[in-house]
Amino acid sequence: MKSSVLKFTLVAIILFISLNNYAQKFQGKAVYVSKSKMELGNWGAKLSEAQKKQIQARLKNRLEKTYVLTFNNTESMFLEEEQIDAISGATDTWGAYFSRGDQYKNIQNSKLVQSQEFYGKRFLVKDDLYKIKWELGTETKKIGNYLCYKAKAFVPKKELDWYDFSWSDLRNKEKTGMAKEDLVVVEAWYTTQIPVAQGPGEYWGLPGLILEVSRGNTTLLCSEIIINPEDKITIELLSKGKETTKKEYTATIQKKMVEMRENRMGRRRSR
Template sequence: MKLIFTVFAFVLLHLTYAQYAYFPEAGIIHYEKTVHVKNFMKRQMSLSKDDGFDRTYVEQLMGKAPDTYIFKNKLLFQGDESRYEPVKEELTGVMRNLIWFGFDYSTVYYQNQHNGAFKSVAEYVGSNILTVDSLLQVKWKITDEYRTIAGYNCRRANGVVLDSVFVVAFYTDDIPLSSGPGAFHGLPGMILGLVVPEQHYNIYATKVDFTQPQISADLGKKKDKPMTREELKVFLRDRMRVGDWSTEQQLNFLLTNLYL
């Protein structure tokens, strides 16, 4: 009889927990994006044409550059919508002279999981690049590795995006929206950790605030011309004078940074 009572109490406790467990559907997630600056610069130089950089000047800058630099971002989410945007801060030290390398384009991303809509706007060479397309497709494989991020138990997933770019994500199903930093989504929960080795950066959540943010799908300015990802590729190929001033590898590296 005592055993039956114990089992009954355990089941009742479990059901009570499940009934009252809080799974937030709205809030703000704070992230830090850590860029491995010198590795990024070396990658850029290795992809350029021999005359694409003043190598002596760049090598001097590289000697002054920090090994890593942190950019802060936040993700506003509510229901099926999310908006990922930078936290505006003044660049410090030599980074003011290095930002043209493209470590970060202060990109704002909007995703709607219900209708599959995607938008982004990036600051590029003094103007905005506005992309309007469908959600980016990522092929995920969920693993049995776990990690705690910002107080949440997260599960690892390995992914491939843009045909060949390898990424690692850590997601939590305690936040049920299938979204994450940048253009990433497609896992059974919110992505709180992300690593993109090819682009030499990682992104990890530092804090989650439960609130009701106002999420706007309006990006850029009225004069900005929206482009699909394919149209953006054609536009940049012409602007970068691929084959004359730059290489195909440089174009793909830049596009990956802008897409993700």
């Protein structure tokens, strides 16, 4: 009896060590394609189909983007591939001011480090990761060769778009004295076949890699996965830029936007 118990204990220890070593070595690379539907509102109703297609071609770089996520069990790096303007052949500079920068996540200690650049000044945003409260569903579907499960969550918009700004958001804050607290419905599809709690952008915390995530008119879909590539993946912590928090960064950029608006209005009055 003692011999059987000892044998079982040894097997359990060996299995634990093997799984622990596998978890430490587990790493991968996933490519995501982001697509957003163009919303022109009431103004768009006045445009012809040809005009809508021309605008869509002009905004292609903002409506369709490609990202690369490199990850292991605890860390990840999420980068956007540089886009070239479909018409002019130039990079989308203005759109880049309000795009997500290079993003490092450490889900073990719930830390975020993100590089943002605004008008030639680089910021290094360091903050806590927002912990999404996922509701796990039973619905399944296949994405590529992976069986995925559906999850849903309600997330404050500011936690997803803290680096993005619009004049309407700024006007609303000036009018009410506070930012509007909108909750966004997020739907994600994750696979337990890749047992890491990683995902693209701000999305993480599910019992498997997130392969698809949708919110509003935007969907991020994984188009390619490489698990444990021959060339070892190195995830380096971002380090360049003025250190700040998400809240401080938001306040800094909104202040700059107000200055830009006042300067523009001042030039109009002087004409």
